[in-house]
Amino acid sequence: xxxxxxxxxxxxxxxxxxxxxxxxxxxxxxxxxxxxxxxxxxxxxxxxxxxxxxxxxxxxxxxxxxxxxxxxxxxxxxxxxxxxxxxxxxxxxxxxxxxxxxxxxxxxxxxxxxxxxxxxxxxxxxxxxxxxxxxxxxxxxxxxxxxxxxxxxxxxxxxxxxxxxxxxxxxxxxxxxxxxxxxxxxxxxxxxxxxxxxxxxxxxxxxxxxxxxxxxxxxxxxxxxxxxxxxxxxxxxxxxxxxxxxxxxxxxxxxxxxxxxxxxxxxxxxxxxxxxxxxxxxxxxxxxxxxxxxxxxxxxxxxxxxxxxxxxxxxxxxxxxxxxxxxxxxxxxxxxxxxxxxxxxxxxxxxxxxxxxxxxxxxxxxxxxxxxxxxxxxxxxxxxxxxxxxxxxxxxxxxxxxxxxxxxxxxxxxxxxxxxxxx
Numbered sequence: 001x002x003x004x005x006x007x008x009x010x011x012x013x014x015x016x017x018x019x020x021x022x023x024x025x026x027x028x029x030x031x032x033x034x035x036x037x038x039x040x041x042x043x044x045x046x047x048x049x050x051x052x053x054x055x056x057x058x059x060x061x062x063x064x065x066x067x068x069x070x071x072x073x074x075x076x077x078x079x080x081x082x083x084x085x086x087x088x089x090x091x092x093x094x095x096x097x098x099x100x101x102x103x104x105x106x107x108x109x110x111x112x113x114x115x116x117x118x119x120x121x122x123x124x125x126x127x128x129x130x131x132x133x134x135x136x137x138x139x140x141x142x143x144x145x146x147x148x149x150x151x152x153x154x155x156x157x158x159x160x161x162x163x164x165x166x167x168x169x170x171x172x173x174x175x176x177x178x179x180x181x182x183x184x185x186x187x188x189x190x191x192x193x194x195x196x197x198x199x200x201x202x203x204x205x206x207x208x209x210x211x212x213x214x215x216x217x218x219x220x221x222x223x224x225x226x227x228x229x230x231x232x233x234x235x236x237x238x239x240x241x242x243x244x245x246x247x248x249x250x251x252x253x254x255x256x257x258x259x260x261x262x263x264x265x266x267x268x269x270x271x272x273x274x275x276x277x278x279x280x281x282x283x284x285x286x287x288x289x290x291x292x293x294x295x296x297x298x299x300x301x302x303x304x305x306x307x308x309x310x311x312x313x314x315x316x317x318x319x320x321x322x323x324x325x326x327x328x329x330x331x332x333x334x335x336x337x338x339x340x341x342x343x344x345x346x347x348x349x350x351x352x353x354x355x356x357x358x359x360x361x362x363x364x365x366x367x368x369x370x371x372x373x374x375x376x377x378x379x380x381x382x383x384x385x386x387x388x389x390x391x392x393x394x395x396x397x398x399x400x401x402x403x404x405x406x407x408x409x410x411x412x413x414x415x416x417x418x419x420x421x422x423x
Contacts, residue, residue, distance in 0.1 A: 221389025
């Protein structure tokens with residue numbers, strides 16, 4: 001008589017595992033794992049994960065889903081070791097997190113986690129993550145130095161965008177207001193600037209790189225999204241599709257990457273990450289406007305080196321003067337491309353204010369700089385437009401500050417057109 005054991009079907013190999021303190025705390029994850037994998041998945045504790053990876057059975061694993069909440073932050077070292085061990089064995093890692101600090105998430109993603117999903121899981125999120133994992137890996141982007149004006153290989157967009165960072169040399173000098181309105185004016189050029197009446201307006205993006213207090217989203221009435229953090233966490237592998245997925249489209253004309261939804265360290269990205277981001281943006285857009293943090297960080301040099309024009313904004317006061325002096329000394333001391341800096345004076349004296357104009361001239365002479373951009377005081381209308389989440393051209397088209405920014409945008413369009421014709 002045949003053994004009854006011989007009649008039993010062979011157990012399906014385990015192709016995935018959840019790894020967590022208690023899987024019952026993540027009931028939605030259990031449901032999604034069962035829906036995607038049936039019975040071919042298992043569950044491990046943090047302590048059991050590393051020993052299991054050493055077993056032959058681990059050879060069939062396609063991925064593991066590491067589920068954590070705020071109570072697990074004291075286990076970050078062990079969780080990091082699990083992620084690294086999985087990465088060494090080519091096992092994909094999906095990080096499922098609930099109420100975990102952005103710093104902790106960033107640390108774990110850096111160690112090799114393939115994807116990140118917030119908990120409670122959005123409908124279909126695990127299925128989409130698995131689909132992304134199973135796609136063929138994209139070819140790596142060619143390394144390109146973006147400081148010059150030559151075309152960028154590997155970007156996929158075929159464009160060669162002009163990079164325009166805006167840097168406030170003191171808090172409250174209006175750098176974000178300038179960045180937002182300059183980007184909007186560039187995206188809405190006067191018809192007279194187009195080569196033909198049927199020509200399409202340029203593609204423009206606005207990047208808010210102040211990861212802690214950036215307010216571009218506020219000034220354009222755009223929500224902050226978790227997708228921004230996910231995008232910033234893996235810039236070396238990101239492509240144009242991932243970038244556009246993290247951006248939002250304002251009034252169908254301006255692509256905006258807002259600051260993340262949570263305050264993040266400014267060094268969450270490296271200099272190489274920043275180069276990759278700017279390469280992607282330049283290849284996909286005609287103009288890349290960047291709202292910089294007032295603080296200089298490890299990737300500031302990468303932005304300056306990529307910039308065609310780096311707008312540094314100050315006011316007619318002592319704090320701006322002192323900060324500008326230190327800024328100039330740093331640029332010269334580090335042998336950075338100081339010729340790309342264009343200084344702008346916000347709330348500049350009016351034409352009839354001779355005393356104020358004399359003060360501005362003395363300021364420039366004492367700092368050994370040329371102030372090439374004089375931006376008039378836009379008054380209360382500027383604050384009102386910012387609070388309402390509207391560009392000045394929509395909220396106060398005749399405002400003197402708006403008119404000056406429109407002139408700047410027009411001159412940049414003309415310079416870009418002349419450069420394109422010459423190249």
